Amino acid sequence: MTDGLTIAAAAERLGLTPDTLRYYEKDGLLLRPVARAASGHRRYGPHDLRWIELVTRLRSTGMAIRDVRRYADLVREGVGTEVARLELLREHRRKVLAQLAEVQEHLGAIDHKIGIYADAIEGREGAA
Amino acid sequence: MTDGLTIAAAAERLGLTPDTLRYYEKDGLLLRPVARAASGHRRYGPHDLRWIELVTRLRSTGMAIRDVRRYADLVREGVGTEVARLELLREHRRKVLAQLAEVQEHLGAIDHKIGIYADAIEGREGAA
DNA sequence: CTCGACCTTTGAGCGCGCTCCAAGTCAAGC
DNA sequence: GCTTGACTTGGAGCGCGCTCAAAGGTCGAG
Structure with missing residues (x-):
């Protein structure tokens, strides 16, 4: 029977390293310990993959x-934490949007600088 | 005569800490050592502020x-490095845009999750 | 003249997020 | 049976970007 991917296969599919997967598990970012084959090797099922x-x-x-862990803690606690989970995600979303706006603003200034260099190097028409 | 801001004032204006300003200077991110008052205290002029x-x-x-330092190195070298500077900035711009796109994509998936929670908690109309 | 705030340098320390290493176990192929 | 290679654990190490501590100098107000 096919009861999941090896850690190498899971890491490959997720774009992580096996070390990182073990680290996440040890650090409480997963909902539960990953299942093991008889050999003691981890086996990652669809449920694990979706969560990761x-x-x-x-x-x-x-x-x-630490915030991912807080979110995982809430999910693990189960029913009754939905509002807290929603708030956590919304707060994160707010921060991400703020961060995106800030990066875009800084990038605009850098673009301006690029324009100046490009003009100077590639030759500006009409200048003396 | 007014020959510049103290490190505390400069840090405040730039949104950094005095420690960070000293660290940047020691690490070669500034074009030249910041000028000093007779007391040995740093004085940040408009030129310094614009660069920082x-x-x-x-x-x-x-x-x-390390890449900011490479850019500073090029500016310090002076005439002849303009093309390299432009390339460095354009390469950075490319990476930032890629990063922005990736974050936006992930955020979309998180938004979807938020929608699911919101529907479940705040009550979805018309469902059994 | 003293006090307190602010500055100086050198160098250590720290939080983050992995990343790597050593020593050992296990399964499959030859 | 032996080798090979992927896996296991525990714990150390690391690169990054600051951040802080210690010990001392400077300076203006009172």
């Missing part, structure tokens, strides 16, 4: 590991 | 300190 994908989305948008 | 503002824009858009 969400973890990587949170991480890739800048959520700190 | 650019540094913070590069940093805030995710450029690593």
Whole structure:
């Protein structure tokens, strides 16, 4: 029977390293310990993969590991934490949008600088 | 005569800490050592402030300190490095845009999740 | 003249997020 | 049976970007 991916295969699919997957598990970012084959090797099922994908989305948008863990804690607690989970996600969303706006503003200034260099180097028409 | 801001004033204006300003200077991110008052205290002039503002824009858009230093090195070298500077900035711009796109994509998935929670908690109309 | 705020330098320390290493276990192929 | 290679654990190490501490100098107000 096919009861899941090896840690190497899961890491590959998720764009992480096996070390990172073990680290996440040890650090409480997963909902429960990953299942093991008879050999003691980890086996990642679809459920695990979906959850870790969400973890990587949170991480890739800048959520700190401790906050991902808080979110995982809430999910693990189960029914009754939905409002807290929603608030956590909305707060994160707010921060991400603010961060995006800030980066875009700074990038605009850098673009301006690029324009100045480009004009100077590639030759500006009509100047003396 | 007014020959510049103290390190505390400069830090305040730039949104950094005095420690960070000293660190940047020691690490080669500034074009030249900051001028000193007779007492040995640093004095930040408009030129310094403008440069450091650019540094913070590069940093805030995710450029690593070592790359900011490479850029500073090029500016310090002077005439003849303009093409290299332009390339460095354009390469950075490319990376920032890619990063923005990735974050936006992940955020979209998180938004979707938020929608699911919101529907479930705040009550979805018309469902059984 | 003293006080307190602010500055100086050198160098250590820290939080984050992995990343790597050593020593050992296990399964499959030859 | 032996080798090979992927896996296991525990714990150390690391690169980044600051951040702080210690010990001392400067300066203006009272």
